Each structure stands twice: as structure tokens, then as C-alpha cells.
Amino acid sequence: MxxxxxxxxxxxEVSEKTLAAFAKPVIGHRSQAFKDLYARVQPRLQQLFYTKQPVLLSTSSAWGVMEAAIRNLVNKKVLCCGNGAFSDKWLDVALRSGKEAESIRSEWGSPIRGSAIEEKLATGEFDAVTLIHNETSTGTQSPLSEISSIKKKFPDVMFIVDAVSSLSGQKIPMDELGFDVLLCGVQKAFAMPPGLALFSVSEAGFARAATVKGRGYYFDFLEFKKNAEGNMTPSTPAINHIYALESKLEEIFQEGxxxxxxxxxxxxxxxxxxxxxxxxxxxxxxxxxxxxxxxxxxxxxxxxxxxxxxxxxxxxxxxxxxxxxxxxxxxxxxxxxxxxxxxxxxxxxxxxxxxxxxxxxxxx
Ligand SMILES: Cc1ncc(COP(=O)(O)O)c(C=O)c1O
Missing domain, CATH: 3.90.1150.10 (Aspartate Aminotransferase, domain 1)
Structure with missing residues (x-):
């Protein structure tokens, strides 16, 4: 067959054009050529995330950044909103990361509602929330503008939003929504091979990270931020993936x-x-x-x-x-x-x- x-x-499915974009000579990740490549993809990524914040490049699958968001932003307790296989799993990941965590669950196929989050946050127990915009296991979307209005009532609570299977397929205006982490993996709507995750962190998110102990190194948001200022990543990234990302962004912006x-x-x-x-x-x-x-x-x-x-x-x-x-x-x-x-x-x-x-x- x-x-x-x-x-x-x-x-x-990944196009021949995207696959061909990988086939460029490898360059050093501290070289000027790499910094130029990184700088070239940045403005378009920021447009796609609708953010003024840097968009950070993680050589990992999406779960790397999902776990990292917990490790970087939770001091007190995280509320994990579940309505399908991936969002339900986030509670387990938070507990395995040694954090206090609790979940609220909607039926699979039903969205996460702002009112359910608000009720929990009103207890004052939580300093972070996780949710999935587009629960891939059930093909269900949760209403981001409704959830954003709750974020605005609880500005000190970090809202961590997985848009793994929706980002670049629909508009998700991060800054306007006021979320603190927005993340995706390129193997979904970007139509690229797996291996790279993209994410952005609000100013408040970076400020919170500075207060959290045990962030580790590989996924330390402050390391990402510091390196991004010099157009680099903390460790050796999947360099050829970034060439392919550049090619894909060209296509995305050509289409509009x-x-x-x-x-x-x-x-x-x-x-x-x-x-x-x-x-x-x-x-x-x-x-x-x-x-x-x-x-x-x-x-x-x-x-x-x-x-x-x-x-x-x-x-x-x-x-x-x-x-x-x-x-x-x-x-x-x-x-x-x-x-x-x-x-x-x-x-x-x-x-x-x-x-x-x-x-x-x-x-x-
Ligand atoms: C919504 C959502 N979040 C997270 C993941 C996990 O992504 P990864 O396998 O890239 O870690 C998936 C994978 O299908 C997903 O659909």
C-alpha cells in the first residue's frame, strides 16, 4: 500500500514543501545565522498569537510546555479544568509535578464554563488555572471570551491555555483575552512534523515564575525569556524544524x-x-x-x-x-x-x- x-x-498530513524546508545545512545555535532565523520568525509568530510578548520555541511536544507551565506558575494550588482525555490528564501531571491541584470536570462533549471556574476561584485557594481550548479527544471547544471575563475578575490567577489543536486554524487573541500562557504543538494545525511546541507568556506570568522555586532548567520560562532577548533558545533547539516553521509561516501569511x-x-x-x-x-x-x-x-x-x-x-x-x-x-x-x-x-x-x-x- x-x-x-x-x-x-x-x-x-505534512506537505512536500514543508518537508523539503527541513533539508538545509545545520547551523550552530549560537551563530548569527541562527539568531537571524529566530528573529525572522518572531514577528509572524507574534501576529499569529496576537501578542506583543515573545513567542518561545520549545524543542518538545506540547506536554513539555503544559507541564512547564505548572512548574513555572503554581505556588499555591492549580485548578485543572477537564472535559476530555487531554484536559483531564493535566490534573495528574500537576500532582506528579508535586503541586497542590484540584479539578473541575464537565461531561466529555460539554465545554468548560466561565461560571464553574469563577465559583472555584472565589474560594481564594487557587493561583493558577489550566484549560484546553479545543479538546481534541471530543472535538469540543470551550468559550474563550467567556473564560477571559473571569480572568479579568481574578487578575492574579494565572490562566494557562492549551490551544494545541486550534492555534493557527482560528483566531485566538492572547493579549486581548488576557491569558498568561498560550501554547500549541506544530504537528496540529501548523501541518508540520511533531517535535516543536510554541508558547507565549504574559508579563505577569514571567513575574510569577520569578517567585516560584523548582522551575528546573530545561523548561524554565525565565531562561527562555533571557535567551529570547538575544534571539536564541536556552538549549540546542530543533534547528531544521525552525527552517520549516519559517517556510510554513510564509505560506500562512501568503494566504492571510x-x-x-x-x-x-x-x-x-x-x-x-x-x-x-x-x-x-x-x-x-x-x-x-x-x-x-x-x-x-x-x-x-x-x-x-x-x-x-x-x-x-x-x-x-x-x-x-x-x-x-x-x-x-x-x-x-x-x-x-x-x-x-x-x-x-x-x-x-x-x-x-x-x-x-x-x-x-x-x-x-
Ligand atoms: C489538546 C491537546 N493537548 C495536548 C496534547 C498533547 O500533545 P503532545 O502529544 O504534542 O504532547 C494533545 C495531543 O493530541 C492535544 O490534542
Missing amino acids: GHVKLFIPGPI LDARFARHQKLADMTRAWATNHGFTLFPDEGYESITLTCVNNGARPEKGGRVIDVEKFVKLVKAEGFLINGGYGKIKGTTFRVSNMGDETPETMTELFSAMDKAIAKL
């Missing part, structure tokens, strides 16, 4: 941010229409569906009704057509399935996938 094109919600966000919305609408036209319902609560991936209900939420198929067989049949979709994650494996529309996809490439899904469904 030839190449199977990835429509799983990360890592996603608004056009890129509109394209993702259109492709999500097409995917949702494919699902409903085939008798399925969507897994998330209505109005909270992800814009970068679609999680289709296949019996996980019986109250929503809709068609139920043999997902494992369906995924295999779609694969035989040359496309990989995902058969559900964690406790909703098999009772949902997920289709990504993030990255470089277009109405034409999504239509090719839908034809393959049509063929597969006809064979069930």
Missing part, C-alpha cells in the same frame, strides 16, 4: 490569517454536513463544535440519537482507500470517530476524503 494520507487530528480561519470554518462545516447527511449526530454539545476537527457521535451520547456503525471496520475501509481517520479516543473509542480538517486541506481534498468515506460506508 502507498502513502496513507492523514486525516487524524494530529499529527496531520482571515482567509485561513475562514477556510478552516468552511471545511468544518463540510465535515459536519457529511456526518449529518449520513444520519449521524455530532458528539459535542450544539454550538461548541471544534473548527479544526469533527467528532462524530456513534452511540457515545445515545440521547443525541443518530446512526451507529462498526467504527473499527469503517476506519479500515477508509484506510484501504488511502486515507486515515481516527476511530475515537480514550473512553469514547469506537463510540465516536474523528476527522481532522486542519492544516493545508481544501474543499477539494476534503471532498476526496468524503468520497472515500462514502465508498467505505457503502461496504459496511
Whole structure:
């Protein structure tokens, strides 16, 4: 079998152009050439994060920065908001990092609500909150502007926001929202190979880090800040990844941010229409569906009704057509399935996938 094109919600399909951008001679990470490369990607990253703060480059997967945010910003106790596999896991990561932590949970498929966060923060016990904007396991988005209004009521509480599978697919204006850490991994909507995480930290976040003991070295936010001032990273980064990032940013800004966000919305609408036209319902609560991936209900939420198929067989049949979709994650494996529309996809490439899904469904 030839190449199977990835429509799983990360890592996603990487273009030949992006892969080719890696193939440049390696340069020293303390050289002027590296500092120039770092400086070239900075303004565009800041535009993409809608921030005046530096955007920092971590040679790690997203979890590196997610754990780092806990280690750098929590003195007292962290509130971990969970509504799916990745956000639920953050509580465990906080506890393993030796921090006091507590969780609030929404049902999988339901968003995190500002009111639930506000109620907890009113106790005065917490100095940080973690949440995931786009819970990839359930294809559910939480309302960032609502959550931002709570941040504004509790300015001293650090809001740590994972936008791993949404950033660059939709607008997330970090400074306007007032969040303290915004982070993502490039293997999702950036359509790059895994291995690099991007994040930004507010002034208040850096000030908090300065008061926290045990930040370690590799993920110390203050080391990142100090090195960023000289257009460098604290340790040897994935240099060729940054060449590829430069190439990807060129493409993103050639398309234009608004056009890129509109394209993702259109492709999500097409995917949702494919699902409903085939008798399925969507897994998330209505109005909270992800814009970068679609999680289709296949019996996980019986109250929503809709068609139920043999997902494992369906995924295999779609694969035989040359496309990989995902058969559900964690406790909703098999009772949902997920289709990504993030990255470089277009109405034409999504239509090719839908034809393959049509063929597969006809064979069930
Ligand atoms: C929303 C979200 N957060 C965090 C992660 C973990 O990312 P990584 O595997 O890059 O550490 C994922 C991975 O799928 C994710 O979807």
C-alpha cells in the first residue's frame, strides 16, 4: 500500500514543501545565522498569537510546555479544568509535578464554563488555572471570551491555555483575552512534523515564575525569556524544524490569517454536513463544535440519537482507500470517530476524503 494520507487530528498530513524546508545545512545555535532565523520568525509568530510578548520555541511536544507551565506558575494550588482525555490528564501531571491541584470536570462533549471556574476561584485557594481550548479527544471547544471575563475578575490567577489543536486554524487573541500562557504543538494545525511546541507568556506570568522555586532548567520560562532577548533558545533547539516553521509561516501569511480561519470554518462545516447527511449526530454539545476537527457521535451520547456503525471496520475501509481517520479516543473509542480538517486541506481534498468515506460506508 502507498502513502496513507492523514486525516487524524494530529499529527496531520505534512506537505512536500514543508518537508523539503527541513533539508538545509545545520547551523550552530549560537551563530548569527541562527539568531537571524529566530528573529525572522518572531514577528509572524507574534501576529499569529496576537501578542506583543515573545513567542518561545520549545524543542518538545506540547506536554513539555503544559507541564512547564505548572512548574513555572503554581505556588499555591492549580485548578485543572477537564472535559476530555487531554484536559483531564493535566490534573495528574500537576500532582506528579508535586503541586497542590484540584479539578473541575464537565461531561466529555460539554465545554468548560466561565461560571464553574469563577465559583472555584472565589474560594481564594487557587493561583493558577489550566484549560484546553479545543479538546481534541471530543472535538469540543470551550468559550474563550467567556473564560477571559473571569480572568479579568481574578487578575492574579494565572490562566494557562492549551490551544494545541486550534492555534493557527482560528483566531485566538492572547493579549486581548488576557491569558498568561498560550501554547500549541506544530504537528496540529501548523501541518508540520511533531517535535516543536510554541508558547507565549504574559508579563505577569514571567513575574510569577520569578517567585516560584523548582522551575528546573530545561523548561524554565525565565531562561527562555533571557535567551529570547538575544534571539536564541536556552538549549540546542530543533534547528531544521525552525527552517520549516519559517517556510510554513510564509505560506500562512501568503494566504492571510482571515482567509485561513475562514477556510478552516468552511471545511468544518463540510465535515459536519457529511456526518449529518449520513444520519449521524455530532458528539459535542450544539454550538461548541471544534473548527479544526469533527467528532462524530456513534452511540457515545445515545440521547443525541443518530446512526451507529462498526467504527473499527469503517476506519479500515477508509484506510484501504488511502486515507486515515481516527476511530475515537480514550473512553469514547469506537463510540465516536474523528476527522481532522486542519492544516493545508481544501474543499477539494476534503471532498476526496468524503468520497472515500462514502465508498467505505457503502461496504459496511
Ligand atoms: C489538546 C491537546 N493537548 C495536548 C496534547 C498533547 O500533545 P503532545 O502529544 O504534542 O504532547 C494533545 C495531543 O493530541 C492535544 O490534542
